[in-house]
Amino acid sequence: MDNIDLKILHQLQTDARASIAEIAAQIGLSEPACYRRVRELRKSGVIEKEMAIIKPKNMGWPLSMMLLVELERDHSTIVNAFLSRINKQPEIIDSWFVTGDYDLVLQVIAADMEAFDQFTQQVLHKDNSVKNFKTLVVMRHSKAHGPIPPDKK
Structure with a gap:
């Protein structure tokens, strides 16, 4: 380039x-x-994907949460199986496998707190590979999808 x-x-x-x-x-x-x-x-894959970015609340999903998920074991088969399951959940709009105290960061949207509670019961509490998770409710989205800087400073 x-x-x-x-x-x-x-x-x-x-x-x-x-x-x-x-x-x-x-x-x-x-x-x-x-x-x-x-x-x-x-x-070449430098441009990975082109898509419309839509505000979830405009589509009836006013709540956004970041979930920090710790898995029972940090083993590739457990991680890959969990990722396969969560990638099928429409409420999870983004996920990252990370280092540190937690294994994953999930961005989850919900119509209301009742729907979010139902999501956590169905997806996280019932999954034996989930050791614990922490929920951070997004108060305001301050910067979304900023451009990648052209130079590495």
């Missing part, structure tokens, strides 16, 4: 709906050259 690719990526992260013509004009590149570079960035 060169400086032009980094500029293209910055433009796409800022506004993925921008046309190739708009991106090319912003960075001073011809449209065909810009299109080839974007296509290569997609093909």
